Amino acid sequence: MQTRPHHTFWPRRLPRALHAARTPLWDNLAVNARRFPGKAALIFMGRTLSYAQLWAAVERLSAGLHALGVRPGDRVLLAMQNCPQLVIAHFAILRADAVVVPVNPMNRAEELKHFIVDPDAQVAIATADLAVEIAKASDALPQAQQLRHLVVTQFTDAFDAAALSEQDMPAAWAPWLLPRRELPTLAGGTVHAWSECVACEGAPPVASADADALALLPYTSGTTGQPKGCMLSHANAMHNAMAINAWGNVTPQSIHLVAVPMFHITGMVGVMHTAMQVGATAVLMPRWDRELAGRLIATHQVTHWANIPTMVIDLLASPNVARFDLSSLVAIGGGGAAMPQAVAQRLFEQYGLRYVEAYGLTETAAPSHYNPPDAPKLQCLGIPFMSTDARVIDPDTGREVAPGAQGEIVIHGPQVFAGYWKRPADTEAAFVEIDGKRFFRSGDTGHVDGEGYFFVTDRLKRMINASGFKVWPAEVEALMFRHPAIQEACVIATRDAYRGESVKALVVLKPAQAPVSAQDIIDWCAANMAAYKAPRVVQFVDALPKSGSGKVMWRALQEAEAAA
Structure with a gap:
């Protein structure tokens, strides 16, 4: 790989490129269930799910999905806030050689129609609070495009409401998390209770998908209005899961606070898949609450916390922040917005933590750039990540520009997606060939400084953050x-x-x-x-x-x- 200025700041303990595993993503969980059967995989609302328990649930649900007719390559909608059922369903879909279509749980019926029709989905899995919107969206479609099956889980399928303490859940969440809601009806289809599907006694399907098979189909919007599906393989996500663990010194003893949503590419690949790949523990928050976050970090001795800067700002603004023991944290960082200098300085002075910013897109399975942990710059994308070649080019000529000059950020690497689902013209427009390599055009305008660090300065694409x-x-x-x-x-x-x-x-x-x-x-x-x-x-x-x-x-x- 060509030597570039940022290699001066490359972590000395790491190679510049990573030879990622060529196994499907679900195999990471299967392996760790054998390695660490009794170890905590997920902690949610005061309840712990071990790796053995998690994998057993995945196997049973994959058998249940197979019984519903899910076959290799089928796209299955998954609409949930962070909870153990999301992790179980995500890996069960992959275990069935099917494709996860993660849907933002904030979407309403009018928006959800597109996520049923465009990927040709026939099966959806959702929490009961969201299932009504999905059923409403499906029922409004022509019969040939409607869902055939909807699997619905109650939040309390994952924990014992009677055993909850005041420390486990903010009181304001009770009306959302605790009720057991009636299952909706589905015109032309069948609604199934989660408890029935995870009790399936049939054998899991025979798995045959290889590393290059389609695994994830997250949607991203753009200038055309309708969201586009990004085709990510097992290999795309596997590379970043392994590379993030290497970059951030994540080990099986690490404990993640999962406050970013796992339907989003950052939470999905950057946290969930990284934790399951290495055998770490994930402490799940269904949505953000600063007081609960402070208690969870202290109670579970959280070591790694990926976030957006507004979460950190909010936590530090809590009148109770001094009571929270945050000393267990060894790594904190994120992206999506710039971290203010004053907040980063407070993190360092009070807790000895350097906030490490990263950059990535849905099309790059989370990070393509990361700040070196020992030499981060603030309000900076970082340097091209492991195995990644990124450049700033003149968008008209395709030529690389000089340091400091503005241009479009383009990315080549094993995490870059194959293209947009059923959109060959958009796929062709999204790539440019440079030096015989296929680079993804990010749509972000930026520059590289003299030390090889990347910065975003504007957007070629019309977007609000x-x-x-x-x-x-x-x-x-x-x-x-x-x-x-x-x-x-x-x-x-x-x-x-x-x-x-x-x-x-x-x-x-x-x-x-x-x-x-x-x-x-x-x-x-x-x-x-x-x-x-x-x-x-x-x-x-x-x-x-x-x-x-x-x-x-x-x-x-x-x-x-x-x-x-």
């Missing part, structure tokens, strides 16, 4: 056009002191409509799209500026908002 969640304006606009009063809408970013950016919509109303307020539009959006996508600010305008070709000049509106 709200607390690490990527919001694609074209997708939000497409949903807003379904409102009967909206004639036109343009979605832009507005500054937000806590989230970094929030979503703002400039709206032109149809003439002769019944009166509608900005709050009416905000409420409608909140009911019809994921919370992080829904506009928090709506501004009515008489018209949107347009170019000579009739396209809305969103960039001019964005620049005006930034100037204001």
Whole structure:
């Protein structure tokens, strides 16, 4: 591999490239169930699930899925917040040689239709609080496109509600986590209770998928509106799981706080698969709560915590932070947004922790860049990760630019996806060949400093970053056009002191409509799209500026908002 300036800061204990295992992802869990049968794999709501127990549940559910007709290569929807059932279902789908389609649990029925139709899914697995939306989405589709089976779990399938202590769960979560909800009905299909499927006594299916088989189909949006499926193989995710463990000194004795969502590529590959690959323990949080996070770190002596900076800011702002014993932490870091200098300085001065930022996309199975643990730079993507060649090129000529010059970040490595599901034209446009190698075009504008560290400075793609969640304006606009009063809408970013950016919509109303307020539009959006996508600010305008070709000049509106 060509020597580059960042190799000066490369961790001396590590090779520059990694020879990753050529086994399927589920095999990591099977191996560790034999190695560490009694060791804690997952801790959730005061209950511990050992590696042997976890693997046994995976085997039973994979047999249950096979009995429902799931076959190699089939796509299975998985919609849950962090809980043991998500991990069991994820690995059971892989164990059945099928493909996991992770769905953001904040999506509503109107959005969920696409995740059923586009991957041609016939089976979905969800927690009971989300199953109603999935059934509603499926029922609204033509019969040929509807789900055939929906497996539903209650949160309390994973823990004993009667044994919970006040320390295990915030009181505000009780109405969400504790009720046992009725199962929905599915037009043209069957709804199954989780308890029945994990009690399947049939033999698990014979596994035959190799490392290059499709394993994960997470969706990412873009400038076209509809989300696109990213085809990730077992090998793509395996490389990053092993490399993250090597980079971060993760061992079987490590204990992760899993506060980032595991439906997202960072939580899925960057935390869940890394933990299961090495045999570490994962302490699961179904959603963020700073007081619970502080207690869990102290109680379970958490060593590794991947997060987004807003979580750290929130925890340090707690009036109880001094009572939490955070001394067990040895590694803390994340991405999705820049870590403020003052917060990073406090982490180092009070706890001796260097915040290590990383960069990656759904298309790169989480990190393509990572800051060296012993030489991190703040508000920096880091350096190209193990086995990775990344460059900054002139997007027009494809030539690499000089240090300090702006260009598009492109990435080549074993973690880079094969392409977009059923979208050959988008796949072709997403890659460029340089020096005989296929590089993924990130869509991010950045530069490399004189020491080889990468920085993002702008976006070629139109995107809003709200607390690490990527919001694609074209997708939000497409949903807003379904409102009967909206004639036109343009979605832009507005500054937000806590989230970094929030979503703002400039709206032109149809003439002769019944009166509608900005709050009416905000409420409608909140009911019809994921919370992080829904506009928090709506501004009515008489018209949107347009170019000579009739396209809305969103960039001019964005620049005006930034100037204001």
